[in-house]
Amino acid sequence: xxxxxxxxxxxxxxxxxxxxxxxxxxxxxxxxxxxxxxxxxxxxxxxxxxxxxxxxxxxxxxxxxxxxxxxxxxxxxxxxxxxxxxxxxxxxxxxxxxxxxxxxxxxxxxxxxxxxxxxxxxxxxxxxxxxxxxxxxxxxxxxxxxxxxxxxxxxxxxxxxxxxxxxxxxxxxxxxxxxxxxxxxxxxxxxxxxxxxxxxxxxxxxxxxxxxxxxxxxxxxxxx
Numbered sequence: 001x002x003x004x005x006x007x008x009x010x011x012x013x014x015x016x017x018x019x020x021x022x023x024x025x026x027x028x029x030x031x032x033x034x035x036x037x038x039x040x041x042x043x044x045x046x047x048x049x050x051x052x053x054x055x056x057x058x059x060x061x062x063x064x065x066x067x068x069x070x071x072x073x074x075x076x077x078x079x080x081x082x083x084x085x086x087x088x089x090x091x092x093x094x095x096x097x098x099x100x101x102x103x104x105x106x107x108x109x110x111x112x113x114x115x116x117x118x119x120x121x122x123x124x125x126x127x128x129x130x131x132x133x134x135x136x137x138x139x140x141x142x143x144x145x146x147x148x149x150x151x152x153x154x155x156x157x158x159x160x161x162x163x164x165x166x167x168x169x170x171x172x173x174x175x176x177x178x179x180x181x182x183x184x185x186x187x188x189x190x191x192x193x194x195x196x197x198x199x200x201x202x203x204x205x206x207x208x209x210x211x212x213x214x215x216x217x218x219x220x221x222x223x224x
Contacts, residue, residue: 017212056169064168073193085180090146099180110139111140
């Protein structure tokens with residue numbers, strides 16, 4: 001939930017609402033990247049696949065992993081592999097304008113939800129060195145804002161390392177693999193895998209469902 005709040009993945013709420021109440025009204029609110037493919041409409045599969053914003057990945061998950069009891073692990077690995085491309089010179093001082101990519105989770109770990117608010121990234125960046133991008137909350141916050149990491153998946157691609165683990169999910173025709181040099185901390189952050197269902201986990205799911213239903217209404221009311 002902390003990652004969800006930082007990245008402002010509020011369009012996931014619309015997707016979840018459609019999953020809970022499938023009808024034309026809720027479907028029309030689903031973000032275009034999450035609209036079901038022909039394969040999704042023709043097959044039954046674990047609902048968590050719907051949460052992947054890349055259609056080629058969803059289709060291949062249905063094809064190769066629909067019966068995989070650890071499908072939630074693959075989902076967490078995919079989310080942990082979301083990256084944004086950038087120019088090195090914008091992030092690190094005295095470096096060339098080489099294309100690089102950086103994982104969202106690696107940047108988000110150093111900042112609190114409150115620190116994701118308005119900031120002029122050019123007052124902090126470029127940083128003195130790469131390590132500062134991940135160890136300094138101010139630098140991490142500036143990178144987060146500069147690369148629009150809170151503007152949703154339209155800016156996201158996947159770390160090529162993801163396809164090293166899951167080569168069967170790679171589609172050469174889909175332009176979703178990041179290009180350039182990876183910028184990484186010494187230890188990369190990964191979403192933890194879900195625990196077996198217990199009362200605490202059950203309450204977490206109930207809270208998320210409640211949020212998914214109420215958040216779109218709150219956002220609509222605030223913009224009217």
